[in-house]
Amino acid sequence: MAQRREESGIAMELVTGGAGFIGSHLVDALVKNGKKVRVLDNFSSGRKEFLAHHSDNPYVEIIEGDLLDPEVLSLVMEGIETVHHLAANPDIRLGTEVTDTDLKQGTVATYNILEAMRKSGVRNISFSSSSAIYGEAEIMPTPETYGPVKPISLYGASKLASEALITAWCGTFGFKAWIHRFANIVGPRGTHGVIFDFIHKLKNNPARLEVLGNGMQEKSYMSAEDCVKAMLHLIEEVDNNVNLYNLGTGDTCSVRRIAEIVVEESMLKDVSIEYTGGTRGWAGDVPKTSLDVEYLFSTGFVPEMQSEDAIRNTARALIEEIGL
Amino acid sequence: MAQRREESGIAMELVTGGAGFIGSHLVDALVKNGKKVRVLDNFSSGRKEFLAHHSDNPYVEIIEGDLLDPEVLSLVMEGIETVHHLAANPDIRLGTEVTDTDLKQGTVATYNILEAMRKSGVRNISFSSSSAIYGEAEIMPTPETYGPVKPISLYGASKLASEALITAWCGTFGFKAWIHRFANIVGPRGTHGVIFDFIHKLKNNPARLEVLGNGMQEKSYMSAEDCVKAMLHLIEEVDNNVNLYNLGTGDTCSVRRIAEIVVEESMLKDVSIEYTGGTRGWAGDVPKTSLDVEYLFSTGFVPEMQSEDAIRNTARALIEEIGL
Numbered sequence: 001m002a003q004r005r006e007e008s009g010i011a012m013e014l015v016t017g018g019a020g021f022i023g024s025h026l027v028d029a030l031v032k033n034g035k036k037v038r039v040l041d042n043f044s045s046g047r048k049e050f051l052a053h054h055s056d057n058p059y060v061e062i063i064e065g066d067l068l069d070p071e072v073l074s075l076v077m078e079g080i081e082t083v084h085h086l087a088a089n090p091d092i093r094l095g096t097e098v099t100d101t102d103l104k105q106g107t108v109a110t111y112n113i114l115e116a117m118r119k120s121g122v123r124n125i126s127f128s129s130s131s132a133i134y135g136e137a138e139i140m141p142t143p144e145t146y147g148p149v150k151p152i153s154l155y156g157a158s159k160l161a162s163e164a165l166i167t168a169w170c171g172t173f174g175f176k177a178w179i180h181r182f183a184n185i186v187g188p189r190g191t192h193g194v195i196f197d198f199i200h201k202l203k204n205n206p207a208r209l210e211v212l213g214n215g216m217q218e219k220s221y222m223s224a225e226d227c228v229k230a231m232l233h234l235i236e237e238v239d240n241n242v243n244l245y246n247l248g249t250g251d252t253c254s255v256r257r258i259a260e261i262v263v264e265e266s267m268l269k270d271v272s273i274e275y276t277g278g279t280r281g282w283a284g285d286v287p288k289t290s291l292d293v294e295y296l297f298s299t300g301f302v303p304e305m306q307s308e309d310a311i312r313n314t315a316r317a318l319i320e321e322i323g324l
Numbered sequence: 325m326a327q328r329r330e331e332s333g334i335a336m337e338l339v340t341g342g343a344g345f346i347g348s349h350l351v352d353a354l355v356k357n358g359k360k361v362r363v364l365d366n367f368s369s370g371r372k373e374f375l376a377h378h379s380d381n382p383y384v385e386i387i388e389g390d391l392l393d394p395e396v397l398s399l400v401m402e403g404i405e406t407v408h409h410l411a412a413n414p415d416i417r418l419g420t421e422v423t424d425t426d427l428k429q430g431t432v433a434t435y436n437i438l439e440a441m442r443k444s445g446v447r448n449i450s451f452s453s454s455s456a457i458y459g460e461a462e463i464m465p466t467p468e469t470y471g472p473v474k475p476i477s478l479y480g481a482s483k484l485a486s487e488a489l490i491t492a493w494c495g496t497f498g499f500k501a502w503i504h505r506f507a508n509i510v511g512p513r514g515t516h517g518v519i520f521d522f523i524h525k526l527k528n529n530p531a532r533l534e535v536l537g538n539g540m541q542e543k544s545y546m547s548a549e550d551c552v553k554a555m556l557h558l559i560e561e562v563d564n565n566v567n568l569y570n571l572g573t574g575d576t577c578s579v580r581r582i583a584e585i586v587v588e589e590s591m592l593k594d595v596s597i598e599y600t601g602g603t604r605g606w607a608g609d610v611p612k613t614s615l616d617v618e619y620l621f622s623t624g625f626v627p628e629m630q631s632e633d634a635i636r637n638t639a640r641a642l643i644e645e646i647g648l
C-alpha cells in the first residue's frame with residue numbers, strides 16, 4: 001500500500017479499479033469536480049501511468065491492493081462517502097477459457113466491497129454494470145425494464161450477480177446504489193476491446209486485418225468521457241434507493257464499420273480486411289446490442305459524442321498510445 | 325460417500341439437495357416416473373428420514389457430500405442425464421445475520437455444479453430459482469418478463485446470480501437449462517418457513533402465536549407436490565436453450581390467514597394471535613409477492629391445489645410431523 005494519506009473528517013470518494021481504463025477517466029472527472037479521491041487497484045489491467053498526471057495532487061491517494069484481500073478493503077473505507085466500484089476483469093472473452101475469473105474478480109469482489117462498506121458504515125455505491133447482462137435481448141433498443149435478462153457470457157453473469165448483491169444490500173442493510181449498465185465504452189487508455197485489438201493486429205501485420213466473425217456484429221459505443229459524466233450526473237440528479245440506468249448514446253455501429261474507421265485512422269494503405277465468418281466473434285459474444293437510453297436522457301443528460309465519433313476518437317488516441 | 329452404485333451406460337438423474345424438503349419430493353416423483361436417481365446432499369438441512377422410504381430401492385443412490393467440495397462433484401456426474409440443482413441455504417432470513425451463506429451455498433455452489441457438469445460432459449440443468457429474485461416488484465402478478473429485477477434479500481441475490489451463471493453456461497458452453505422461479509413452496513417435510521415457524525411457536529406456547537410484521541404480507545403458495553410435477557412437466561414439454569418459468573398457483577394468501585389456518589388445524593383453543601407490527605417480517609422480507617403463472621399454464625400444467633389448500637394441507641402434515 002502506497003501513498004495513503006489520512007485527513008479524517010473530510011469526505012472522500014473511493015474508486016476501485018481507478019487505475020483502469022474507465023476508472024482513470026472517472027478519477028479525472030472527480031478531481032475536476034474538486035473531490036478528494038482514493039484509488040484502489042491491483043494493477044492487473046490498470047496502469048500507474050494512467051494516473052501519472054495526478055502524482056502531484058495531494059487529494060489523490062493511490063492504494064495498491066486486491067479486492068479479494070479483506071484486510072485492504074476495511075482499511076480503504078475510512079472517510080469514504082461513495083464507493084465507485086469499477087474494478088473487474090475487463091476481458092469478456094477470457095470467460096470462454098478461464099471460468100473462475102469473473103466469479104472471483106466480479107461477483108466475490110463485489111461481495112467483499114459491500115461487506116467492507118457495511119462494516120465501515122459506508123452506504124453509497126455506484127457500480128459499473130454492463131449491457132452484457134441482457135444477453136441476446138429480443139427487444140432492441142433494450143430498455144432497463146427488459147426481462148428476463150439472460151447473460152450469455154461469464155462476464156455478463158458476474159455483472160448481473162453483482163447487481164443482485166447490491167440491490168440485496170440496499171434492501172437488507174439500507175444501502176443506496178447507482179447501477180450503470182454500460183454500452184461498450186471506448187476512449188483513450190483503452191486496454192481491451194475491438195479497437196484496441198484491431199490496432200495491435202495492424203501493428204503486427206500492417207497489410208491485413210483479421211476480424212472475428214462476419215463483421216455484422218453491431219453494438220452501442222460511448223466515449224469514456226461521456227460515460228463518467230453520465231455516472232456523476234446520475235449520482236447528482238437521481239436519488240432513489242436503487243437507481244438503475246442504461247448508459248449509452250442511443251445509436252450503434254457495426255464491427256465492419258469500426259474496422260474501416262481504424263484502418264482510415266491508421267493511415268495505412270491497402271489493408272486487406274478479412275472476416276473469420278459466423279455471426280459472433282467468440283462463444284458468449286452478443287451479435288447485436290442496442291441500448292434504450294431514453295431513461296438516462298430523461299434526467300437531462302446528453303452525450304457529446306455518438307458511436308462513430310467515439311470510435312474514431314478512440315482509434316486516433318489508441319494509435320497514438322500504442323504506436324503503429 | 326455412501327451407497328454409491330455404478331451401472332454405466334444407463335442414464336440417471338442427479339438431485340442436489342435431494343434429501344431436503346423439495347428435493348425429497350422431487351426424488352419421489354422421479355422414482356414414480358421410473359427414473360434412476362442419485363442424491364447429493366450435505367445433510368445441513370436435508371434429513372436421511374426424508375428418503376428412508378427409498379432405502380430398499382436399488383435405483384436410488386444417496387451420496388453425502390458438499391457442493392463446495394470439487395472432488396465430490398466430479399464423482400457424482402458420472403452417467404448423469406440431467407442435474408436437478410435444488411441444494412441451497414433454505415432460510416431467507418439468515419442473510420440478515422450471516423452474509424456469506426447464500427454466496428457460498430448458493431452462487432459458488434452453482435458455479436461448482438456447472439463446472440463439474442462442463443468437465444463431465446453433462447449438459448442439462450434444472451434449477452430451483454425463486455420469486456425472491458423479483459424483490460418488491462412494481463407489477464403484480466409479476467410475469468417472467470418483469471424487469472429490472474432487484475432482489476432485496478441475500479437469498480434472492482444468490483438465486484439471481486445462479487440464474488445468470490446458468491444462462492452464461494448455456495450461451496458459452498452449449499448447456500440447456502430449465503429455470504423455475506418458485507412461489508413459496510409448502511408441504512410435508514418442510515424444514516423452514518412461516519407454517520413451520522408457527523407450529524414450533526405453538527409447541528413452545530400453546531396460548532399465544534407471535535406473528536412477525538402486521539400479518540398483511542401476502543404471497544403465492546404452492547404445494548411441493550404440484551411444484552415438482554410442474555418442474556418435470558416443463559422439462560418434458562419445453563425445449564428451448566433456456567426455459568425460464570414462474571411456478572405457482574396464481575393466487576395468494578396473507579400471513580394473517582395462514583396464522584388462522586395453522587391455529588384451526590392445531591385444534592388448540594383460545595390462542596391469542598399477536599402481531600409485532602410493520603409491513604415486513606424482517607429486513608429483506610418482501611411484503612407482497614404474486615406471480616403471474618400464465619406462461620406455465622400455457623404449457624398445459626394445472627396445479628391441483630390453490631394457496632389456501634396447500635397451506636392447510638401443509639399445516640396438517642407438519643403438525644403431525646412436529647407434534648404439538
